[in-house]
Amino acid sequence: MHHNHFSFEEDTMTIEQPAKNAPDVVHTAITRLLSKARVPTDQGEHVARFLLSWWNSDEWGGFSPLTLRSVDTALAEAMLTILTHVSHRGGYPDDYGYNQEFAQLCRQWIHLRGESEAEEQKKMRLVATVMHVERRNRELAKIYGPRRKIDLRGMPPPKPLNSP
Structure with missing residues (x-):
């Protein structure tokens, strides 16, 4: 007898072989x-x-x-x-x-295809860290004023560490 739906009680499949006798x-x-x-x-x-x-x-x-x-x-x-x-x-x-x-x-x-959950969490941690640093920098700027930027134009390149 053919049914329009299936009953799990009538099916005797095992979990190890889910497709065996699948309706x-x-x-x-x-x-x-x-x-x-x-x-x-x-x-x-x-x-x-x-x-x-x-x-x-x-x-x-x-x-x-x-x-x-x-x-x-x-x-x-x-x-x-x-x-x-x-x-x-x-x-x-x-x-x-x-x-x-x-x-x-x-x-x-x-x-x-999505990224793995670990990769997604890593990105989210990085974003949270960047947001935290930016928020901290804004708070410090309110207290100490804006950071001074050093103008490195025209400066000689740094010497290698192993140079005399």
Whole structure:
């Protein structure tokens, strides 16, 4: 008997093999989303971001639930089907047999790839440090007046450290 939805209680998959006996509706959802993600439109980009976040969220960024409002209902339902299935069974796209398709999707949308979280945090710390120094310099300027700038034009270059 074919159902329009699937029940996790009826499915006896293990977490180690999430794709084994995956319901057809899951493969249909993945196929529908892959097809849409190949099209360079706004919806295609939203779908690509969703799929690539499943593939590797550290490199491609996470998935915002608000994306579901940025795509048509059929695409949102396909996303929810995958999210529901993966939340119960785990696995990545290659566990479901879509390694080639996702590798192609990565190449197509490489410009969307985000920086790693560590690189992003490093940049944010640097920005915070610069902002702190600038704020401190403004406060010091109020107390001591503006810094005097030394005019180095016409000065000879410094001697190397090892010179006699």
